[in-house]
Amino acid sequence: TSKYVLAGVAAGDSVITGTFKNGFSTTVTITVSDTPVSITVITPTTSWNTDTSFTGLAGATKQLRAKLAFSDSTEYSNFDAGSSWLTVSDILTFSSANEAYFTVSTIGLVTLVANFYNRVDLTISSKCDSGAVTTVSATESVYPNLLPGVRDVDFGNQYGQQFDPITATGSTSTVNVYINTGTRKLQLFKITAVLEAAKLKVVVGSCVAGSGWGNSRSFTCNDASETDKVIIVGGPTTSLGAAAAANSYILVAQFQVESLVNTGTALIQGVINDIIDLDASSGAADGISNAAVVAGQGYMKLSASRRRLLSSDAEWDAVYGNDTALWEADTPPRLHRHLLQTCTASYLGDVTGNSAVTGADLIFYQYLILDLACVTAGTCEAGTEKNLATIASMGDSFQRQQLDPQLYYLKATAAANALCTVPGQTAPCVTLAGYTILLNAVAEKGYFLDVDDTTYSSVVTAPTSSTGSLTIGAKLRGLDGCLQSSTSKAEVLMEIRTENNKEMSVTTGALFGDGTTSLGRMFTAAVVSDVWTVVLSPPTSGWQYDSTAAVVIIVRPLTATGAAFTTEKSLFYDTSSSPASGTFDGFATIAFPTFSPTTSPTASPT
Incomplete structure (x- = not known):
């Protein structure tokens, strides 16, 4: 069956005759009128994603479509740029309320540019250059929402508004974290999400593994060391053992943020510290490090009010300020990239020798x-x-x-x-x-004990007399290999096992609780010249010889509020369980030599 499109060239009647193969023919009369008609109704028919959003990679395009009704009762049910007999730009104009997020061409082709926390108005209007008829228009309000490209990360929702808004100070919103693996299998990731500190804070303990990663694979979050940062680590899985996650968009984690204000917006951005993935067939690994998150960067709305979407960038910026300029100027802080060992070459954990623990x-x-x-x-x-x-x-x-x-x-x-x-x-x-x-x-x-002295002979300085001081000192190093001596970042406990010197007193440092454990005494170290130190004085009777005396050092990282991490095991040097529980395997020994008595012995009766 053939189809023909007829276009009028002059007013009048035209008789069209159709002849069939068997010789039968018929005619139809078509009248061409030159009476002007106008568009009376525009009804948008564009197919959008869920919740009237346009989701896709940056640069993705979508054609606007509409149903047009004319003053002579003619209707076109799905008028779009594909019409071959009439140029769209002759009868319609198209516009975006803000071209920082959507641009639209003269034929109605919309291009997705960036995320935005509000809907952006896309308008189709009738066009009459002479002004002889009234212009009609129709507007659709659409959320722009970027999806991540391969090895990119998305924060928030995949459809609709990028982030669920927060409407009151102290209220919270859940942030999803997606990774796009394409056709490869995700083996390991480290992602750092960074919040606008004056407006948002992370909810401590809210970070959990996403359904796409699951609970059977290695996973941990640091959502407590700093209020404006979440570090998410998953993996590794192995191509030669446990199956790696494989899916184009993997929900790897979720965390919650709390609003500190109830107006405006707050920026969320991030760094891809590591993504390592595997070829689905060969198992060969590849990946990226220290890349900015693209699709996930965006603004969370912190009020219930809806901005009026203005018709031009200049008008928008004059009223609300240029969010785009802030977007382009903001870059993830350097400290959220890999922390190289800049202070020492002796740092535990760097088994690959690249001067960083990754x-x-x-x-x-x-x-x-x-x-x-x-x-x-x-x-x-x-x-x-x-x-x-x-x-x-x-x-x-x-x-x-x-x-x-x-x-x-x-x-x-x-x-x-x-x-x-x-x-x-x-x-x-x-x-x-x-x-x-x-x-x-x-x-x-986490922190490590300094390893410059691999024998740790300097950890314990034993007393040289029965009234001298016992000093225990240790240095910590952070992920960058530099000394960590901030008492707001870590707490160092030292438990001493001793049978004969339990009545010793502390002169530098403090008792941990009441200081009593089943096998000895527990102390909180103080920092003296970058050394976590406990100095102890002897019992009133002086130091007593103790051949089994030893010390365990416990390193406890602290949250931003000063509390110890409750979901992570403290680092014990050197026992597999809490020293106070009765299992005690001394990290360093304490040599209490036999001293001369501090007082003269009482004379024996004759």
Whole structure:
């Protein structure tokens, strides 16, 4: 069947004759009128995404469509730029209320530019250059909402308004975190979300794994160290073992934010510290580091009122200010990128030797925990495990010590070897506790004891007389390898096991609680010249010899409110459970020598 489109060229009647193959013919008369008609009603028919939103990658396009009714009762049910007999721009004009978020061409092709927290008006108007008829128009209010490209991250909702608005001070909103993996499998990620500090704060303890990542894979959040920052770490999974998540848009996490004000908007942006993904067929790994989040950057609305959407950028900026200028000027702070070891070359956790503790260290650590045959043999070809050193080839080198952030290798050989996760490995070796510590360190909520002195002979300064002081001192290093001496960031506890000197008193530092434990005394260290220090005075009878005396050091990172992290295990040097519970395996020994009596002995009766 053939179709013909007829266009009038002059007023009058035209007879059209159609002849069939068998010779039968028929005619129809078509009247062409030159009486002007006008558009009386425009009814938009564009198909939008959920909640009248346009979601897609930056630069995505969509054609506006509409039903047109004319003054002579003629109707076109789906008039669009595809009409071949009439130029759209001859009868219609198209406009966007703000071209920072949507642009629209002369034929009604809309281009998605950026996220916005309100709907933007897209208007179709009739056009009459002579002004002989009244112009009619129709407007659709549409949310612009970017989706992430491959290896990009999206914060907020995938459809509708990017972020659910907050209407009152103290109220909260949930922020979703999506990663686009394309056709690859997501193995590991570290994402830092940064909030506009004067307007939003993260709800402590609200960060959880998303349904796309699940609870069976490694995951941790740091939503408490700073009120304006959330660090999200997931992984690793391995191409040679547990299945990696695979989906174009993976919901990896959710966290909540609380409003500090009830007007205006608040910027949310972020950094992709690490995304490592795997080829679905070969398992080969690749990824990106230190990239700005694109699709997720946007503004959260902090009031219930709706801005009137103005017809021009100049009018908009004059009334409300230029949000676009702020957007372009804002860049993620440098401190949210990888923290390189700028202060020391001896920093636990850097098993790959790149002067930083990153996701690559976690991947290597996990491969060693899994004791993959190819790692042991040094024959792995696919993924980031390729060409990595094996436990056997490390010997007692610095890199091997990096695998042991709790310093188990400083214990007696038999005791240290017994802690290795993989049977047959010898200390320094990988442990499940060590993996958890590295995971928390990557999330920037953990510290390590200084490792410049690998024997730790300087941790304990024993008294030189029965009335002298006992000093215990330790240094901490942060993720950047620099000394951490801020009491607002960490708390260091020192428990001393002693049978004969429990009545000692503290002169530098303080009792932890009442100081009493089942095996000795517990103290909170004070910072003296970057050293976390406890100085103790002897009992009134002087120091007594104690061959089993030892100390355990407990490092507890603190939240922004000064509380210890309650969902994370503290870092114990050197015991696998809380010293106060009765399990005590001393990190460093205390030598209480035999001193001369401090007072003259009482004379014995004759």
